[in-house]
Amino acid sequence: MKTFLLPLATAASLSLSLLHGADSAGYFDLGQFTPPKSGGTFVEVNLKGNLLSMAAKIAAKEEPEAAELIRSIESIRINVIGLDDANRAEIKGRVDSVRTGLNAAGWERVVTVQEDGNDVGVYTKTKDADSISGVVVTVLSQDGEAVFVNVVGDIKPERLAELGEHLHLDPLKAVKKAAKEDAAETKK
Amino acid sequence: MGVLMLVPLTLAVMVWSALHTGRDATALRLAAARASDVRWERTVEFSAGSWLFSLARFGLGFAPIDPDARLALRSVERAEVAVFEPKPGASAPLNRAAILTETDAVMTRRGWERLVGVVDSEQTVAVYVPSRIGRDQQLDACILVVNPDNLIVVSARTDLNPLLELIGRRDRRGLLALGH
Numbered sequence: 017m018k019t020f021l022l023p024l025a026t027a028a029s030l031s032l033s034l035l036h037g038a039d040s041a042g043y044f045d046l047g048q049f050t051p052p053k054s055g056g057t058f059v060e061v062n063l064k065g066n067l068l069s070m071a072a073k074i075a076a077k078e079e080p081e082a083a084e085l086i087r088s089i090e091s092i093r094i095n096v097i098g099l100d101d102a103n104r105a106e107i108k109g110r111v112d113s114v115r116t117g118l119n120a121a122g123w124e125r126v127v128t129v130q131e132d133g134n135d136v137g138v139y140t141k142t143k144d145a146d147s148i149s150g151v152v153v154t155v156l157s158q159d160g161e162a163v164f165v166n167v168v169g170d171i172k173p174e175r176l177a178e179l180g181e182h183l184h185l186d187p188l189k190a191v192k193k194a195a196k197e198d199a200a201e202t203k204k
Numbered sequence: 205m206g207v208l209m210l211v212p213l214t215l216a217v218m219v220w221s222a223l224h225t226g227r228d229a230t231a232l233r234l235a236a237a238r239a240s241d242v243r244w245e246r247t248v249e250f251s252a253g254s255w256l257f258s259l260a261r262f263g264l265g266f267a268p269i270d271p272d273a274r275l276a277l278r279s280v281e282r283a284e285v286a287v288f289e290p291k292p293g294a295s296a297p298l299n300r301a302a303i304l305t306e307t308d309a310v311m312t313r314r315g316w317e318r319l320v321g322v323v324d325s326e327q328t329v330a331v332y333v334p335s336r337i338g339r340d341q342q343l344d345a346c347i348l349v350v351n352p353d354n355l356i357v358v359s360a361r362t363d364l365n366p367l368l369e370l371i372g373r374r375d376r377r378g379l380l381a382l383g384h
Contacts, residue, residue, distance in 0.1 A: 051301040051323040058304075058323035066337040067319070070364060 040090055042141045042150020042168040044121070046114060049095050049164075056098025057161060064091035085178060089169035094183070099160045107162045111135075111154050114164065118152055127187055133158030138187045147172055151179075153187050226251060229284050229359035231310050232332070232346050236355060237288070239306035241299045244288035244355050251284040278366040281342070288355040303328045303350055316346065327351035341365045 051058035063071070068086055076083035099107055118139045119125070127138035135156040143149040148171045155163035165185060180188025237244050252260075261277055300323050307330055308318055316332040323329075332346040341364035349356040 051304060051328075053301050055300055055323075055325040058301075058321065060318070060321040062317070062319060067333060067343075070337075070341075070343060073364065 040149065040168045041143065042148070042166075043091070044114075044118060044123070044150065044152050044166050046093060046095065046152075046164045046166055047110065049097055049110075052098050052100050052103050054098075054100040054102065056100050057096060058098065059094070059096040061092065061094040063093075068092075081178075082182065085175055085182070088171055088175070089167060089179075091166075091168045092183070093164075093166045095162075095164040097162045097164075099156075099162060108156065111137075111156055111162060111164075114152070114154055115139075123150075123152065129187070136187045143170065148176070151176065151188065153185055155187065226284055226359060228311075228314055228316065229286065229346055229357050231314060232307055232348055232359075233286055233288070233355065233357045235307045235310040236303050236328075236348055236350055236357075239299060239302040240350060240355070241302075242355075243291040245291045246286070247289050248285065248287040251282075253282050257281060257283075275366045275369060279362050279364070281361040281363055282359075283361075284357075284359040286357045289353065298328070298350065298352060300328045300350075304330060307332075307348060311346070319345075 049058070049060065068089055068091070072083045072086040075086055097103070097107055115125075115137055123139040123141050125137060126140050127136065129136040137154045139152040139154075140148045141150040149168065151165070151167045151171070153163065153165040155161075157163070163185075165183070167179065167183075171179065176188050180186060257277070257280060261274075264274065264277065304318075304321050304323060311318070311332050312335075315335050317335045318330055319333045320329070320331040328348070328350045330348045332348075334344050337343070342361060343364060344361045345359070347356075347358045
């Protein structure tokens with residue numbers, strides 16, 4: 017009996033982690049966010065596991081390419097937080113903290129934009145020469161909003177622009193070129 | 205005598221359950237009401253379980269309705285709706301930030317997780333799905349909308365198979381229309 021317990025427990029914990037993506041290399045814990053007390057914007061989306069599979073099946077009927085892209089994704093987390101006087105410093109600190117954590121965990125910063133009051137950082141976790149296991153996007157926009165995104169999966173760099181279009185994230189469109197250059201460097 | 209009592213009792217239970225939402229939707233509504241700092245009163249509340257939908261599908265089987273409408277009806281297995289308004293005089297501003305915190309705590313304990321949360325100057329919207337979604341084609345969802353005028357909870361279970369068939373039918377018709 018005991019000989020079965022360890023592999024069974026291991027298989028169960030592995031399948032649980034696969035369902036939730038938390039232990040996937042491309043997952044990064046962005047932490048918890050609370051709505052601004054002033055009533056500013058707060059949006060949070062958490063898509064994962066079998067829900068994404070269902071979305072892929074629905075999309076397959078009309079957009080087979082979009083369905084294939086969805087199937088390559090394990091989880092998507094999006095947070096949009098409006099900035100006010102009460103939370104601006106804290107959220108800016110969170111952006112810095114996330115970026116520091118990503119650097120320490122070996123993520124590569126592939127896009128940096130600091131202009132016109134916008135501060136954008138896009139990080140990727142490379143799986144191999146042909147795919148990315150995770151993308152994190154952090155944005156402090158001049159419109160007074162902070163955006164945090166983590167996409168986990170087995171994503172081809174050339175599909176990141178398409179993913180950016182579906183998620184309405186312009187910074188992702190710039191990743192395609194940067195990731196290809198990085199993959200070419202890795203092959204050398 | 206016992207059997208005779210059973211019929212009206214069963215009917216009473218069916219009527220009562222049709223006029224009240226299930227436990228998860230009720231827990232969501234109570235958590236939102238508690239966190240909102242507003243006293244609410246019921247405007248509408250009803251629950252249509254699988255038996256009622258089965259009855260509707262059976263009855264409408266004899267009616268000349270659009271095949272797509274029939275398919276759409278097949279995709280819904282149960283639905284519950286509750287609509288509340290602030291009690292007269294209960295005009296305190298909504299504590300929007302606290303609503304999600306409270307409803308998340310309650311729904312997490314009941315085995316649900318939040319799929320979407322939106323808070324802005326007008327309202328709070330949250331969509332909850334079960335933490336463990338099976339590989340079959342059924343999907344449960346609890347939806348909360350809170351604004352100064354209403355507190356609305358909708359809970360539904362859908363079967364994706366008829367929905368996918370409906371989408372497939374509409375897609376083919378679209379191609380036919382393009383051909384003309």
